[in-house]
Amino acid sequence: MILGTNPERIRAMVACAERLGVRRSSGMFREALKAVAFLSEEKIADKVDYLKNMFKWSDTEVAIAVRKAPMLLTKSREMLRRKSEFLISEVGLEPVYIAHQPVMISYSLEGRLRPRYYVLKFLKETGLVDRHRGFYNVLTKTERNFVDKYICPHKEAAPHLAQDYATACKGEVPTNFRFT
Template structure:
């Protein structure tokens, strides 16, 4: 819509030579929500933002017949309204699937091959593509056999790798499995990695080799107990992010040997944000008085919550030390790794009559 405004001030002062000025004002009316956007909000309960995003994939739907039939079918399988809402949020095309040619025959085929009842419900919740993709059954059978009919592992794999059902076993999956076996991975190791790292087994052989070699460069020995944990961290982080983390620890004062030793003891350190690590280091090297080398020997400290574990427990230990109640040789790392109940029994309960503040300090972490 365009409105025209005419300024007549010059005409009033000089009527013989009017100097009219025009200004065009554009008024844009917000577009009306589409039918499917309203449907997603009012019938499924999606937020306006999620509904608008999902509606981009469903703009061709003009009435409620198909989405209603899909919802009814999914409920018949055993999914709740909450399940359907979640599925449509990240897989909108599910709502546009044809009941007679896609959903019903695919579900019937899955049920006929043992994927029925609660297993089918959990499988659809983990990965709705099993209902709308072609060639799913052979791939499901392959992974079910690979995990020796362990349904929990199977569901975890398809929840972690939502597009896994799209990948051909012979062309894509089998060569990568053989590659990993060539590095000494057992089938159990492969299963763990597939469950932990999103999209790992569907990457190119070159990308998989690069991740393995990068993990080895960090000091993890291929085949060691900690290698899979290291690979999981490396596989979920971009190379640039890992380089920045390594540089951060170098500036902290860790030598290359100390860094590798710390990472091998606890690879999770590599997954922490720099800001998270820095706040803990400020406390550990400040109030707690630990030096960088000591922290490198106890990297588990960096994985604990500062406010819920490190600070209150250090205060308890410091109080005991000031009252000469802390035994010599008390290992800080051990004290931090104890469960709350174990820490309470060992460092709080025996001394709270002598140092009443202990109980208060420890409970402040809750």
Template sequence: MFRLRNCILPHLLFSSRRSSSCITPLHRLLSGSAATTASNPFTVADYLVARCGLSREQVLKASKIKRILDLRSPSKPDAVLAFLAGLDISGTDLTTVIANDPRLLCTDVGKTLSLRVAELRSLGLSSHQVGQVVIAAQIRFRSPSFLRNFEFWLGLFGSFDELLRFVKMNGNLLSVNLEKVAMPNLALLQRCGMEISDIPNTFLSRILVRSTEHLQETLARVSEFGIQQGSWVFPFAFMRFAILNREKLDSNIQLFEKLGWSRDDIASAVRKAPNILSLTPERVHKKLDFLMGVVGLQMAVIVYRPVLLLHSVERRLLPRYYLMKFLKNRGLMSSSLSFLTIASMGNDNLLDKLVHPHEMSVPGLAAAYASSCAGKHQWELLDDMTKGKRKRKC
């Protein structure tokens, strides 16, 4: 468990055309300079293509940046490329770095880049690790708040690898305002009884950089559904609501209202399965078409068991429906065992109860079910094989 208080309090105390190859190899990036003569003048567009490996679209985007257009010789960008290559950044990654932040080519190596790298090295990072940070941080590497943010999150997450994982998911961690956003958000999570180690990385990386006002609105919205802090569902509802804007939530609520769900129905369903409010209309309709049109469930049943809407039709619901029909048609499964029960079973439990016991009498059953889960339905073939076996026995 992370010690949020210990991490927060200390910080609160401080007030042209592209060349034939898609990506230029690294040795070409570093070999020589573009000749600046009357017959072969230096042009930014040619340099970005020939030396940095940018595409035509990327060059057009970079050409809108005044500092890039003001370059009159290759000396400064050449120095930048050579410096970055010394950080074990490959040619492919170097192209990505420049495409994401063309202004980096205008940076003074001695006054800016060398100093920034020295600061990171003083934290114990190797040259290779610094190179990884440059790639992941993108434009934020040049941000005035970069180093302070990096130190803060490094202390909070506990290791370089863990921090790098988060930065790759959301680089805004390295530029977010610590005092106005990050620290208040961490304090809010703590007041709600949530430790950051309890929150999945994909959610946490986005929650930490949302405005604190948005998170406070999220708390109010969660409360509107009758979800109390301390309940098992609270963290799941909070995480899901926190990464959605109010318009998206309202739109999804209206979707279920149009399907005939009352406000009480929606609130009850959200308390059981908060993630239903993140489903797209297409996914909701597809699952309802299957559950009601194929399986024959009533809407009231789905309202009571909303988790059904979170299951994949192709990878879970349909294969289990086919399995149920196959076994019931052969008298291998009790007719009282419902689709709802089968749909809610864990995979290992389902295999132990409905597949493995019949593998001797129905060779190929396990393979047919596995293929069905992969989107390749072989139930008719299995049906023909078992029918043929019975005829031969007769």
């Protein structure tokens, strides 16, 4: 993409990424360039304002989030709204926590966020895992590691957990996880 781009446009993209707080030496710099490549300054400012309002972030918090996950600027308003409502209202995460872990916003709501949240909630409510287990750590596990750590060890205590999780991953979240 960059090889065929006007050198002036590349300079503008670099300057824009740097204004967002992403250093050239950062591993996120290339992602920031991709994020701003087709966005005008006005659209970027509009998206930053939307992120602040939707996630209840301060200027500092939105800067942290965008610096860590510049692709947030490319996400649709509807997707951001739905994830904000889920993470803040349903999961109960603090906005500042989300700003420091913005990668969670990039995960699929139906395919990862909801199913893993419901598994974790079930395991906490039934006393099968520590109540202080963090949601972010559960999200960032690979699928295999998640199943090995949170599903398989509880086969006897919660024999329907694996099926409920599989159902939830299809977008058909069971009304409650069964415990026998």
